[in-house]
Amino acid sequence: MIECSHVYKRYKNGTNALYDLNFSVDQGEFVYIIGPTGSGKSTLIKLLDAEETPTKGDVRVVGLDVGNLKNRQVPIYRRNIGVVFQDYRLLPTKTVFENVAYALEVINMNKKQIRKRVNEVLEVVSLNEKGNSFPHELSGGQQQRVAIARAIANRPKVLIADEPTGNLDPSKSDEIMKLLQKINTEYGTTILMVTHDLTIVNRHRKRTVVLQRGHIIADLPEGGYVQHDQ
Amino acid sequence: MISRPISEGFRGVARHWAMSISSIIAVTTTLIIISLFLIFSYHMQLFTKSVESSMQIYAGVDYDYEDDEDRIRAEIEALDEVKTVKYYTKDEEYEFFLSQYDDEQTREVFSPYKEDNPLHDAFYVEAKDGKQIQDLSKKIGNIEGIYMTNYGGQSTVNMVSAMSKIRRFGGFLVIFLGLLAIFLIQNTIKLTIYARQDEIAIMRNVGATNSFIRAPFVMEGIITGTLGALVPIALTIYGYYYVYEKTGGVLISNMFRLVRPNPFVLYLAGILLAIGVLVGLIGSFMSVTRYLRWKR
Ligand SMILES: Nc1ncnc2c1ncn2[C@@H]1O[C@H](COP(=O)(O)OP(=O)(O)OP(=O)(O)O)[C@@H](O)[C@H]1O
Ligand SMILES: [Mg+2]
Numbered sequence: 001m002i003e004c005s006h007v008y009k010r011y012k013n014g015t016n017a018l019y020d021l022n023f024s025v026d027q028g029e030f031v032y033i034i035g036p037t038g039s040g041k042s043t044l045i046k047l048l049d050a051e052e053t054p055t056k057g058d059v060r061v062v063g064l065d066v067g068n069l070k071n072r073q074v075p076i077y078r079r080n081i082g083v084v085f086q087d088y089r090l091l092p093t094k095t096v097f098e099n100v101a102y103a104l105e106v107i108n109m110n111k112k113q114i115r116k117r118v119n120e121v122l123e124v125v126s127l128n129e130k131g132n133s134f135p136h137e138l139s140g141g142q143q144q145r146v147a148i149a150r151a152i153a154n155r156p157k158v159l160i161a162d163e164p165t166g167n168l169d170p171s172k173s174d175e176i177m178k179l180l181q182k183i184n185t186e187y188g189t190t191i192l193m194v195t196h197d198l199t200i201v202n203r204h205r206k207r208t209v210v211l212q213r214g215h216i217i218a219d220l221p222e223g224g225y226v227q228h229d230q
Numbered sequence: 231m232i233s234r235p236i237s238e239g240f241r242g243v244a245r246h247w248a249m250s251i252s253s254i255i256a257v258t259t260t261l262i263i264i265s266l267f268l269i270f271s272y273h274m275q276l277f278t279k280s281v282e283s284s285m286q287i288y289a290g291v292d293y294d295y296e297d298d299e300d301r302i303r304a305e306i307e308a309l310d311e312v313k314t315v316k317y318y319t320k321d322e323e324y325e326f327f328l329s330q331y332d333d334e335q336t337r338e339v340f341s342p343y344k345e346d347n348p349l350h351d352a353f354y355v356e357a358k359d360g361k362q363i364q365d366l367s368k369k370i371g372n373i374e375g376i377y378m379t380n381y382g383g384q385s386t387v388n389m390v391s392a393m394s395k396i397r398r399f400g401g402f403l404v405i406f407l408g409l410l411a412i413f414l415i416q417n418t419i420k421l422t423i424y425a426r427q428d429e430i431a432i433m434r435n436v437g438a439t440n441s442f443i444r445a446p447f448v449m450e451g452i453i454t455g456t457l458g459a460l461v462p463i464a465l466t467i468y469g470y471y472y473v474y475e476k477t478g479g480v481l482i483s484n485m486f487r488l489v490r491p492n493p494f495v496l497y498l499a500g501i502l503l504a505i506g507v508l509v510g511l512i513g514s515f516m517s518v519t520r521y522l523r524w525k526r
Binding site for chain 1: 435
């Protein structure tokens with residue numbers, strides 16, 4: 001599903017964000033990416049999302065060479081993956097319903113199917129009563145759930161989430177985790193989740209990839225990351 | 231689906247009401263100014279034309295050459311600047327002269343001259359261009375058998391050249407204002423789209439192609455341009471009818487008349503609407519495109 005081989009990323013200003021990254025994720029896996037701030041987690045996500053291109057190396061997602069997509073191919077590629085951003089990235093002037101519907105409008109689904117599917121995924125994230133609310137009328141946890149609903153609306157094979165629990169208190173974080181696990185087990189969606197939150201990593205044990213200063217310093221198949229001195 | 235950008239466009243205008251209003255006001259003010267200058271320069275053009283066409287050269291024929299009408303006419307017509315040539319015998323000249331007086335008494339006074347006519351056979355010549363009239367007059371004067379020529383005089387020539395300058399300046403001003411309008415409106419639209427660049431980025435994140443993102447924005451621009459044209463159109467129609475009725479269509483003198491409002495005002499409305507729509511379309515298209523180009 002996801003394959004990085006010898007991936008380097010050097011930003012235009014000279015910052016080296018990633019060095020020789022090698023890892024792969026199989027279909028149906030649930031993987032944490034953890035690491036201190038500035039270790040390159042978001043950079044990795046941007047590479048997977050085709051927002052940035054690798055300086056060297058291959059990034060492959062769902063069989064596509066993501067690093068070499070032309071600009072106009074990028075939107076088409078993104079329809080294969082769902083991305084949940086730490087800052088939600090909901091359209092402020094669209095309602096919850098319209099936000100989720102937008103991800104389906106871009107693939108030209110017809111209105112009736114869109115309505116059906118949006119109601120379905122809002123049900124999954126338990127927000128079917130908030131369809132007509134605007135994002136600013138929702139709590140952070142609710143907005144995060146809308147973002148997740150939008151990301152899974154067109155049944156992507158891969159879901160990538162950048163700190164989906166970043167701004168939430170522990171009980172809300174658990175809600176989101178349960179939701180993601182449900183998506184992972186019920187739909188077989190491959191999930192790659194970036195997080196800071198070691199409590200979560202230790203409570204819900206999954207394969208864990210540890211980044212530090214742009215290097216993968218550990219890839220723990222059983223999870224349960226034990227924090228060492230920094 | 232074609233209806234999507236349209237409904238999305240209307241929704242966009244409604245949901246970004248404050249921004250829409252500022253764009254609409256930019257369109258409205260510039261279109262009002264453009265409307266005024268269109269009216270002004272169109273009338274200036276008509277006025278100049280009417281003054282120019284009223285300018286004729288009078289060329290009197292020497293008594294000794296009265297049999298040379300055909301030759302002189304041919305020589306006049308051979309000149310490049312000539313548009314039309316009319317010929318009147320001195321008897322016709324006398325009748326015309328007399329017809330200008332209504333009262334019997336004056337006619338009586340002139341009656342002895344019918345037999346001993348002091349007037350000349352005459353050519354009346356129009357120039358193709360009012361500015362050539364002085365030159366042409368001189369050339370005709372040099373033809374053998376013409377004893378004198380006369381035209382409106384230097385003051386008329388000056389007026390014509392002044393007016394053609396004003397006219398050219400007016401046309402230039404309309405073009406300049408049009409460009410200024412496009413610039414102003416495009417800038418406003420650019421600002422409103424700049425304020426919404428996050429929105430555009432999010433749309434890309436969710437897998438929307440550039441054309442899918444662009445369509446509703448362009449539609450918004452068209453709607454904004456159309457809404458912005460409404461007030462100028464209404465003002466132009468009502469304002470022009472009002473002025474036309476108040477003045478009876480005559481300004482200053484009979485020579486300077488206002489065009490009848492009926493088709494004129496509709497043409498103006500059409501032009502204003504077209505400018506509004508085009509500027510909205512081009513402005514929004516360019517702004518979104520410029521922003522999208524660098525987006526992956
Ligand atoms: N657009 C950019 N241009 C230049 N340098 C960047 C850019 N984005 C990130 N960097 C740099 O790349 C390095 C990795 O950043 P990245 O955002 O991937 O870290 P992160 O692991 O997501 O950190 P955090 O946990 O704080 O979000 C940092 O040194 C950062 O300053
Ligand atoms: Mg980050």
